[in-house]
Amino acid sequence: MTKTNPGNFFEDFSVGQVIDHATPRTVTEGDRALYGALYPTRFALPSSAAFAASCGLDGAPVEELIGFHIAFGKTVPDISLNAVANLGYAECRFHRPVATGDTLSTSSEVIGLKENSNGRTGVVWVRSTATNQRGETAIDWVRWVMVHKRDAASPAPETVVPELAPHVAPDDLVVPSGLDFTSYDVAAAGEPHLFGDYEVGERIDHVDGVTLTDPEHMMATRLWQNTAKVHFNTEARPDGNRLIYGGHVISMARALSFNGLANAQLVAAINAGSHVAPAFAGDTVYAWSEVLDKAEVDAPGVGALRLRLVATKGRDESMTLRGEDPKTGRPAYAAGVLLDLDYWAFIPAGSP
Amino acid sequence: MTKTNPGNFFEDFSVGQVIDHATPRTVTEGDRALYGALYPTRFALPSSAAFAASCGLDGAPVEELIGFHIAFGKTVPDISLNAVANLGYAECRFHRPVATGDTLSTSSEVIGLKENSNGRTGVVWVRSTATNQRGETAIDWVRWVMVHKRDAASPAPETVVPELAPHVAPDDLVVPSGLDFTSYDVAAAGEPHLFGDYEVGERIDHVDGVTLTDPEHMMATRLWQNTAKVHFNTEARPDGNRLIYGGHVISMARALSFNGLANAQLVAAINAGSHVAPAFAGDTVYAWSEVLDKAEVDAPGVGALRLRLVATKGRDESMTLRGEDPKTGRPAYAAGVLLDLDYWAFIPAGSP
Amino acid sequence: MTKTNPGNFFEDFSVGQVIDHATPRTVTEGDRALYGALYPTRFALPSSAAFAASCGLDGAPVEELIGFHIAFGKTVPDISLNAVANLGYAECRFHRPVATGDTLSTSSEVIGLKENSNGRTGVVWVRSTATNQRGETAIDWVRWVMVHKRDAASPAPETVVPELAPHVAPDDLVVPSGLDFTSYDVAAAGEPHLFGDYEVGERIDHVDGVTLTDPEHMMATRLWQNTAKVHFNTEARPDGNRLIYGGHVISMARALSFNGLANAQLVAAINAGSHVAPAFAGDTVYAWSEVLDKAEVDAPGVGALRLRLVATKGRDESMTLRGEDPKTGRPAYAAGVLLDLDYWAFIPAGSP
The missing domain is CATH 3.10.129.10 (Hotdog Thioesterase)
Known part of the structure; x- marks a missing residue:
């Protein structure tokens, strides 16, 4: 034992x-x-x-x-x-x-x-x-x-709260060695929209939805050798549901974001992420993105977009992020929001 | 957007x-x-x-x-x-x-x-x-x-209907470079039946059945980067069912056909194919084949069979392909037929 | 046909x-x-x-x-x-x-x-x-x-019952060529417990449970090209359930045994195995092990443990193996036991 x-x-x-x-x-x-x-x-x-x-x-x-x-x-x-x-x-x-x-x-x-x-x-x-x-x-x-x-009786340690950057600064992004987008093939990549085509504040509805299943999220989670029991064992939670690993929703939303962000080829950094609500089998996941920032990058033909990636349960036509808590009336995430992720991606800068 | x-x-x-x-x-x-x-x-x-x-x-x-x-x-x-x-x-x-x-x-x-x-x-x-x-x-x-x-109001284009071969002619089949079946190992392949053992008109019942599930067909369909939403999203259809990609049924039937056609090692051509009825999770797929034609092939020890591969929902003991439409009484596919595929396969010719 | x-x-x-x-x-x-x-x-x-x-x-x-x-x-x-x-x-x-x-x-x-x-x-x-x-x-x-x-009327053949070893003798275990555990990295492997830390008779509760699903066991079973129809076809059994391939439970239990036996890196031999009860989708599989024997091995830093690996349906807190048949009152496996496997594993001997 x-x-x-x-x-x-x-x-x-x-x-x-x-x-x-x-x-x-x-x-x-x-x-x-x-x-x-x-x-x-x-x-x-x-x-x-x-x-x-x-x-x-x-x-x-x-x-x-x-x-x-x-x-x-x-x-x-x-x-x-x-x-x-x-x-x-x-x-x-x-x-x-x-x-x-x-x-x-x-x-x-x-x-x-x-x-x-x-x-x-x-x-x-x-x-x-x-x-x-x-x-x-x-x-x-x-x-x-x-x-x-x-043991609740253990004494509290000295409080140390680290100072964390609100987001990775563009100068701290690491460009993969050799990355060169100057002869980038837009047709092969699937969409024409490059760095210059995105505006800060713009929102992109990724349109497609995927209904989650238990075997799929379990296979994904095991693949990463993540063994938290709530993902695999229906006897581990009172409701008998398997809680879906938050990373499954991140990957699903990132994949859905291809439709509108097909050229955001590489994730450069993750600035912040919130698993706003749990996801379960049967939920249909949709995603939308907001362009939070843009940055020049010191590599040939490469730019960076800072993107908010929001996954929702059910199609949120209005792409609402903020709502209010129905009990308290205080500001909160809108109903149906599963994930709020803030990341940087490398994207071709396009012709100069 | x-x-x-x-x-x-x-x-x-x-x-x-x-x-x-x-x-x-x-x-x-x-x-x-x-x-x-x-x-x-x-x-x-x-x-x-x-x-x-x-x-x-x-x-x-x-x-x-x-x-x-x-x-x-x-x-x-x-x-x-x-x-x-x-x-x-x-x-x-x-x-x-x-x-x-x-x-x-x-x-x-x-x-x-x-x-x-x-x-x-x-x-x-x-x-x-x-x-x-x-x-x-x-x-x-x-x-x-x-x-x-x-827009229904758009003018119609000039009608152009291409002339298509009713099936690929045997002379147009491309034998993979180097293919040589003269020292073919029948025991390793799993069945003794070679080119000479099949008669035109013969039907082969492949016996086994597989019950379809949603996670499996979604994984298959994603693997091919096929993104048609009806395959993945229970909110995309009024009945809440995920429509199974027709290619999933083709692959299932081809795999089932091993039992009786184990030596039909390579698909050489697809002459025609009809997805006769949609398939959904819970359907049990069976398959049978009919030998439509046989052809000599200019490669050592290689012959070609032209095969009809029929997938059915539920076991069709009579291997019926044709029935009639219950409403109109006109000729139609028999109930339960999911797929009617016509293809060429390369198979060892056997000893001369 | x-x-x-x-x-x-x-x-x-x-x-x-x-x-x-x-x-x-x-x-x-x-x-x-x-x-x-x-x-x-x-x-x-x-x-x-x-x-x-x-x-x-x-x-x-x-x-x-x-x-x-x-x-x-x-x-x-x-x-x-x-x-x-x-x-x-x-x-x-x-x-x-x-x-x-x-x-x-x-x-x-x-x-x-x-x-x-x-x-x-x-x-x-x-x-x-x-x-x-x-x-x-x-x-x-x-x-x-x-x-x-x-045909029940066929004559019986001469009875030949082979003499089988009750278990593989330690001297008959084959150590993989080159295996050397003398610079074994316990931190990378995940647990500190080595050969010397296990006692004959000791039982290890592997704690975690996994709820089985149909798509997963079918994918596993197909991967091994195992085609027994009861695993795939809901029409093959009167109860409409797909019987889970016994090897699926073996692999699940062996994987669960990592938690407590992380250093039992290699299966050396399987001495005996019983699929005590069938498993179906929805069953939650847990596992526990008992150390049956220990043996020195002629390879640098390598020892061998003989282990009983028991998989149960539902958490068996008492790790009971033996019970009695409720009908006959005779000794039998305890309720919930799915698998009783007896195997040898190679494990680092630890510092001399």
Whole structure:
């Protein structure tokens, strides 16, 4: 009994602590194919080795979210097995493409702790770093989770709340080595809209919807070796439903965003993310995007868009983000909002 | 809003128009494995690299239908996003095996147009060609679809109905370079029946049945980057059912046909195909074949069978193809027929 | 009709008969990814090419059960298509790791026959051997199945019951060439417990549960080209349920056993196995293990644990294996037990 991993409780974390997470994981062509079977993704760069080469990239990069989910999944047994809630993400940067054959390992440093006033839970901030088999940083990010205390009587640690950037600054975006969009093939990519065609404040309705199923989200979540039981076990929740891994909704929304953002080929950074409401099998997910910012990038033919990606349950014709809480009347997310993600993407700048 | 692809309407097509479809797609070992997980296929040649080599083939060819579905999926956003119905296929030839690592791109030429008498829809004929990363033709085929007009008031185009071969002539079948069945291993392939053992007119009951599920057909359809919303979204149809991609039934029937046609290793051509009735999750698919023709082939030890492959919903013990329409009393497909496909397959000729 | 495979009946088997099973099958990275999507497996060695190399292994070995299921699936059309029941396994040894790119073929020798007293069925024992494309033995095992007679009037064959080892002797375990656990990375593997930390008689509750679904078990079973109709066809059983392939429960339980046995990296042998009760979609599978024996192994840093792996339907807090039959009051498996598997695993011996 004592040999199984009970996960860490709030008392087990201390600021400065470094945790090397288990199970290095080699990324394969099988992961790419399964990702394409589970999400309606059609971005040309990870879909085609020939297209990636035409954009100056060596090897066969997979979608950034494949690397992210794998790297994130590693942290679950140590960080969030006893989590009450995943509170947020910040400062997530993709430092170099992950290609098939790469092996990812993840470690995390605890950078903040704050016990909640109820004395039964606390918030833990960690900065996690995924490295490849050459020891190069592939991805890093901060997330914070609310974790149960083992014992409400344990004394509270000193409160340390890390200072986090509200979003990754354009100068901190890392352009993949060799990326060159000067001979970008718009027809092959599927849409004509490039950097210059998007305006800050513009909203794009991605139109399509996908109804979620249990086997699909379980397969996705297992693929990332994410083992939180609420995703797999109908006996783990009183309502008998399997809670869908938030990353499944992120990937679904990103894939849906192809329709209107087909040239936003690479995710460069994730600035913030909120899983506003849980998703379950039977929900139909739609997505819309808002252009939050635009930035020049120091690479040939490359620009960056800062995008808000919102996933909703049911078609939200008005693309409303804000509503009010029906009980309190206070500002809140509109009904049906599942995800509010803020990220940077690289996109061809278009002709000069 | 305006950035999403609304698809083409009947008015957007003109005879002679060439459309380069988006998203080149690299075929991987992940596709092969997923195909094997989704369909009960056991043909030895695509299953085993060693068996393929023993048949004179370089590389690791995947099943012809993998290439076909990928190439076909590329055409959907441009050709059939606003289709009322997929009316037929003709002249589909497999020019060379698709191997893992190959990148397929598809373009289509409009070869026919005919407005329907109701003024609201029209029929579009396209010849589509999939080429690999070396620019070689991998597959080409003609299909015709009924498409909505954007505006019923638009003038009708000149009617052009292409002349299509009723079936691919045996001399037009392309034998894969190097294919040699003279040292074919019948035990490894799974059945003793070779070219000489099949008679024109013979019917083969493939016995086995598979009950369809939603997650499986959605995964298959996404794998081919086919994004027609009726396959994925329970809110897209009044009955709340996801319509199953016709190609899913083709692949299921072809896989079931192993039991009785295990040596029909390679699909050489598709002469015609009709999706007679829609399929939904819960339907149990069975298949039977009829030998329509036989042909000598100019390659060592290779013959060709022309086969009708019929998929039915529920077990049709009598293997009936024709019945009558219960309302009109006129000849029609028998109840339960889902698919009527006419194709050529290469099979070992057997000892001389 | 006569071209489809009716399977063998009891009368078709004779002691000494050798059957070469159809469809050689190349193992790919797609198989590894699908296995990881279908089972919550996290063993570091097959998960990471880098970790496998650090353990002295060339190439990229896949989990032993991938090889086993593929090799086993080959035998189904010839051995157990008309089986009433899969009665047992014995003497299963993994002779060398199966790596991606390997092609497996299987043949079986009939080593025992015994007609049942009812005259309608009989038991067939076969020793099956899977070889790779170099002709090397990868896996061999004995299983026995109860098979229908074609005709109850057929005379009974001479009874031959093979003598089988109650379990594989430690000296008969085959250590993979090069395996060296002396620089084993416990942090990467996920748990600190090594050979010396396990006591004979100890029980380990693996805690986690997974609720089964139909699409997932069908995909798994097809992946192994196992075509027994009861797994796929709701019309094949009076209750309309798809019976889950017993190997699906084995793989699920083995994957769940990571939590408490994360360092039992390689399955070395299967001594015995019983599918105690059938499993269906909706069942939630849990697992627990008991240490049956421990053995020194002649390889650097390597020990072996003999483990009982029990899968249950529903959480069995008491980890009870034995109960009594509610009808007869006689000793029987406890309610809820699905699987009772006895196997050897290689595990790092730990510091000397």
